[in-house]
Amino acid sequence: MERGSDPGGVRLAELVAALSLGIDLGFSQPMEHVLRQCLIALRLAELVGLDDDTRASVYYSAMLVNVGCHSDAHEQAKWFGDDLEMKGDKYLYGLRGLRGAVAMLSRIGSGSDTTIGRLRVGLEFATSGYKDVDDMIVNHATLACRLADELALPGETPKALGASYEMWDGHGWPGEMRGEEIPVASRIATLAEFVEVAHRVHGVEAARELARRQRGKQFDPAIADLFLAKADDVLAGLDDVDSWEAVIEAEPALGVRLDDAGFDSALTAIADFVDLKSPYTLGHGRAVAELVDAAAVQLGMRDPDRNLVRRSALVHAFGKLGVSNAILDKATPLGAGERERLRMIPFVTHRMLRQSPALSQLGAIALQHAERLDGSGHPNGLSGAMISREARLLGAADVYQSLREPRAYREALSPDEAATRLRSEVRAGRLDADCVEAVLAAAGHRVSKRSAGPAGLTAREIDVLRLIARGMSTKDVAERLVISRKTVSNHVEHIYTKIGASNRATAALFATQHGLLVAEETVPV
Structure with a gap:
C-alpha cells in the first residue's frame, strides 16, 4: 500500500471537511451540501466585512452547525422511523411552523411494522416523548460546542455553535438569545445552510424567496437584505467549482496543521462523536483502535504502520453517519435493502476521507476492513492478497470488539465466546489467522486495575x-x-x-x- 507523507501534518480544515460529508448524508442531503454552504457563508462574511478571526468562526460554524444532530438518532428513529429523512424535513418545512409540526407528527411510529405498534409509539410519544424534541435540538448545539472545544477551533466558534439554533426573533433553541445577541457567525451560517438547499433544489429565486420569508424571523434582517441584494454573486459558480478544494483553500488566516499528537487527539474526539450515533456502538472506534494498536505490537509492525492502522481504526465506521438508526438499531432481521445499506458503510467512509492526501491513507484501509479472504466480504468482494495486512488486522479487531458489544438483536458475547467466533472465521477461511491470534493475544493482556471510578x-x-x-x-x-x-x-x-x-x-x-x-x-x- 502506498504510504505517502506522514499524516501528522494534516490540516484541521481537511478533517472537519471530511466529517461534514457524513453530516450531509445524515440529513438526506447530497455530499458537499455543507461545503457549499460554507462557501456561501464565507462570501456573506466578506460582504459584511468581517475580520479574519470572525471569518474563521464563520468557516467552522458553517461546516459543523449540525454535527451533534446524530447523537440522539436512536431516539429519533424510535419516535419517527427513518431519522435521516426526518432531519431532512427541516429544509422542506423550516424549523418552526404548522407544516413542520404536521410533518413531524405524521412520522410518529412510522418505524413500526403494524398499526398496533404505531399506535403504541404514538401513545408513548404523546405522554412523554414530545417533551424530548426541544431538548434534543438544544443538546445538538451543546454537543457541537463541546466538539469545537475539543478540537480547539479558533475564535468564537464554540460560542457560535452553541447558538446554532437560535433565531433572530428569539423563538429558536434554547431561546436564550435574540437579535444581535446571537453571534454573527451563527447568523451567517444559519442563512447559508438553508439558502444552499433552496438554491440547489429550486434555483436563485427560491433562495431569495426563502430569505424574504424568514427575514426578521429566523434570519438576521440585515444579512438577509445583503443576501437579497447580492444573491446572484453569492451563489455564482457553486456548480462549477471543486467544493473540497475551494473550501480547504478558503480557510481564513493561517491554516491550522496538526502534529501527530494533535491529529490523534482530533481523530479520537471525532470517533467518539460519531459513535454516539447508536447506543450499541458507544466508544467502538476508540476501543478498536486500542485493540488494533496492541495487536500491531504483537505482529511486530513498524511504528509508521502501527500508527496508520490505529488511526484507520478510529475512522473506520465514519460512514455509519449515512445510515438510519431504524437499520442500525433494528432488533429484528434486516431486509435485503437494509443489509445493503450496512454493507456500504466502508465505501461511504472512504468517500468521506479520499479527498485529503493524509486521510485517504486511512480511508483506503477502512474501505477494505470488511472484506474477507474468501471473497465473501464487502463492499468490493476482494479476496486473498488483494486485502492489505493492515485491513486484515483492522477487520479482525473490529469483529472481536463488535462481538464484545451488545446489539439490538443480541447481548454482548463473553470473551470466550468472541474468541471462539473469531477462530471459527479463520477455519472458514474468512479471517487471517495471524491477525486473529494477535488480536486475541492483545485482548488477553488488557487487565483493568481501576479501583475507583x-x-x-x-x-x-x-x-x-x-x-x-x-x-x-x-x-x-x-x-x-x-x-x-x-x-x-x-x-x-x-x-x-x-x-x-x-x-x-x-x-x-x-x-x-x-x-x-x-x-x-x-x-x-
Missing part, C-alpha cells in the same frame, strides 16, 4: 451508567441489575450530578471517554 462514581453507578448509555429504560436497568426502579432513578440522578450530564448522550460520551463501557475483567486468550 472517575468523578467519584461507585461500582454500582458505573454499572447503571453503562446500561443507561446503551439506551436502556429505567425498567430494563432495574430488571437487569435486580434492583428497584426507584433505586435506578436515584443512581441516575447521582450519576448525572457527578459527571455534569443532563441527558443520555452526554452521559454516554462521558462513559466512552473514560473507558467505562466494557465490564472490568481479564480476557483469556
